[in-house]
Structure formats: structure tokens, C-alpha cells
Amino acid sequence: MNQYYLKKKKAIFFICLSFLFVVSSSFFSVKKVNKKPLFVVVVDAGHGGYDVGNECSDLKKFNQEKDIVLPVALELGGYLENLLENVKVIYTRKDDTFVSLEKRTEIANEASADLFVSIHANHNPNKNIHGCQVHIHNHDIKFSKIFAKKLMSQLSERAKRKVLKLQTTNSRGHNLFVLQNTKMPAVLVEIGFMSNPREEVYLNSEYGQAILASAIFRAVREYREVVQ
Template sequence: MGTLKKIYTTVFITLLFFTVFGSSTKVVGQSKKTYVVVIDPGHGGKDPGKPRGSSAYMHEKELNLRIAKKVGLLMRQYMPNIQVYYTRTSDKYISLEDRVDFAEVAQADYFLSIHSNSNPNKWIVGAKAHVDTDQDQVSVALAKVLLNSIEKKTLIQSRGLMNKQDRGYNLYVLKNTSMPSVLIECGFLSNPYERRYINSEKGQKEIANAIFQGFQSFHQQSDVPQGDNYSIQILATNKKVSNTNPHFQKLLNQGHLIKEHEIIRNNKKIYKYTVGNVPTTETAQSLKLRIRSLGFSDAFVVKMP
């Protein structure tokens, strides 16, 4: 495992060199924190995603990469406090595990996975956004902004947001990343009209610009303190849990105060347990990582009323 970690670290340092010195973006003298965005072009190499079906079109893996690169370029040009990394920059197969590990080594603040969709019914159209769970409120908020931007700025309508309950299964890159993570499906390649649009340079530019503008709007609002308070939810149960419970000892030993919140849902009492009270999403994400490192792998950020 130590060898594998060294490999990821070496790859990350190499990409850091080419990203910083191969880019015209100047960040010297910026007083703001630099935020890291990992953009993940879906599929690649031996995994084409949705096959092109005709020599007139591209495989999904090629379209994902083109759109992802355009999004990253816009971020580098217009958001000087954003550092962009890609899980792949060419037609290479990258495992789901390696994509997640790369984002973790990069200590990403955001993870955006770019895909296109397909369905046996060729008349289904629209963009979808996927998150792991609705309780990850930062990911949900970002996903909604991205979908709204795509619907307003492209020819593609929104088909809405889906979580793991809606899908009936987990998506590995969403379940296993520790930062806010959204998977965007830019439209249906099985639909003749959206396939033609997504395969066009115009369509790719408009989709990339919509994703960029949505992200930029969301990030600018999140980067400014809004007077909100955030905590980390560690547990929800229908039975009270005492602070003396051994499961909580690591948190207590680290000086974390555990708060209990009683709510009524479907005429039944639910007890939620949270840790911390911080003013920004940035500090909340850092706190979430510390809480997860103490054994609470499903901990997530919640906005306090």
C-alpha cells in the first residue's frame, strides 16, 4: 500500500509541474486560498463509454475529454484562485479506484466527473446530475446550479438530480471521494439530436461554458462568508445514543463536542448527532475530513438552522 501511495504522489507531483508551468494562469501574489478542482473525464482507453455508432461521431470517452478540457481551460483563464487537475488528459484507461485516489492525493476541494448518457429509448433527452446522497448538501447545491446553467445556456434541458436511492446503486467516484462530488451527464448520445449537438464544436463549447459558469457562480458564493453555520453529521438513528458510547470515544478524546438533535419524521422521533460549528463550507469540508479519519467514513456536511 505504501508503494501505491508513492506512485500516486509521484504522478500528482508530475501533473502539478505540467499544470503550473504549462499554463498561462498567474497566481503569484494572490492573497486568496487556492482551491483545487479535479475534473474527471469519464471512461477512456479500452472503455469507450457509449460507442459512437457511426464514423461520423465520436465515442463518449472522446466527448467527455473534450468537454472536460474546455471546462478546465475556462477555470484556468477566469478563476485565478482555482488549480485544475484532470484524472486523464488523453485516451487512457483509468480505473475508478485510481480516479478517486488521485483526487484524494490532490486534496481536491471539488470533484467534477464529466459523462454523456444513453438509453434504449432514443427519444429520451436531457442532462442529469448525480450525487451520492441528498444529505451531502454542498454536492447537491453544486449539482443544482450546474444543471440550471446547462438548461439556460445550451440546447439541453435538465432531467434533474439523482442520488443513490433514485438510481438504486452507488457510483464509485461519488461514494468514495471525500470532497463535494458531482457527476454530470451532458445529454443523451442515444438521441439523434443531442448526439449531433454534443458531437459539434459549438455544442461542446456551449456545454463546457455552462458547466464553467455554473461552477464559477457557485464557488464565488461559497467562497464568501454568508453568516451560515455548518456542522458534520455523524449519525442518525431512532434510538438515543449516550455520549459514553464507545463509538464516540475517539471524537471525545480529540476534544469534539457531540450534539444531539431530536426531530419528528413520519410521527416518529429521529436522533441526529453532529460535531462542530463552523462558518464556511471550506472549513466544514476540512472538519469533515478530520472526522472521517477518526472512523466516521459516512460523515457529511450539514447546514445548521
């Protein structure tokens, strides 16, 4: 009797072991197949240092543009690094330092980045104007446009922001240096108008910054699915 149970136990043990082996090997092989190639994103926080960007309405209450876009950029980079596999984030600045436009494009081009995302905040003499706005170099840059469209949807759906019309070199009537000189798909996103009183509060809030970073992150994640 004892021998019989021992044999039975042994048999069960080996069945379990081989089952585990099959499950784990198929799990790892599936993972291997799904492993994505490296995806390099340049996260560009606009302005910095003596270049404050757009000025706020009240320095006692709010930040200048350079200090609004930096936390959004850092948060975006954090999401990309922590939530996506095999992604390399390159920041053009991680603190309050001045970086020239030439240097920003050089960083992106030297890294042969897959995507360049420049983050800014807008200003208009008309205080009623509000919303996010996405800029690309030209409509015919196919992948910039694909990302821009995804970004606009996420800003609207995830962040619940008003989203203004996509801007290209033609509709703007002028070039934007970082978009003109980067060799990869590139967008510049104005995350809102500091000149609109309600939007200025939102842009300075931790909540607003986190949701905006999350919306941009989701657009990058979706875009990567299309190109890789």
C-alpha cells in the same frame, strides 16, 4: 515669472504623483483583500483507452463517449485556469488513456480537492429520451447538492439544454463509485444522450462541447462564490 511657473508645475507634478500613489495603493490593497484562497477542482473525463464508454450510432460520423467527454473536460479546465484566479485544475486524464475508477478517486482525495466534476454522456434504448442529468451521492451531502443545483441551472440557462431530475443514490438505486469514494463535494454530469439522434449531433459538435463546458464552468464559478 519663470520661477513662479516652475513652482506651479512642480506643485502640479507632486499632486499628480501623490494622487497616483493613493489610487494605485488603494487598488492593490483592494486586490489583496479580494484574493481568494486556492480552489482545487478535479476535472474527470469519464472512460478512456479501451474503455470507450457508450458507443456512438456510426463510427464514421461520431465519437464514442470517451472522445466526446474529453474535449469538454479539457475546455472546462481551460476556462477555469484562464478565467479564474488562484484555481488549480487536476485532470484525471488529458488524453485517451485508461484510468481506473479507484485511481480517479485517489487522485481527488490525495489532492484534497474542493470539488470533483465527472463528465459522461448517456445512453438509453429509448431514442426519444434526451437532456442532461446530474448525479450526486446523496441528498444529505449539502455542498454536492448546492453545486448540482447551480450546474442544473447553468445547463438549462446557458446551454439551453433540457435538464432531467437530479439523481441521488436513492433515486438511482445504486452507488456510483467516483461519487461514493470521493471525500469532497462531487457530481457526475451526463451531458446528453448519445442514443438521441439530435443530441448525438450536438454532443459531437464543437459548439455543443464549448457551450456545455462553459455552463459547467459558470456553475463552478458560482459555487466557489458560495464556499470561499
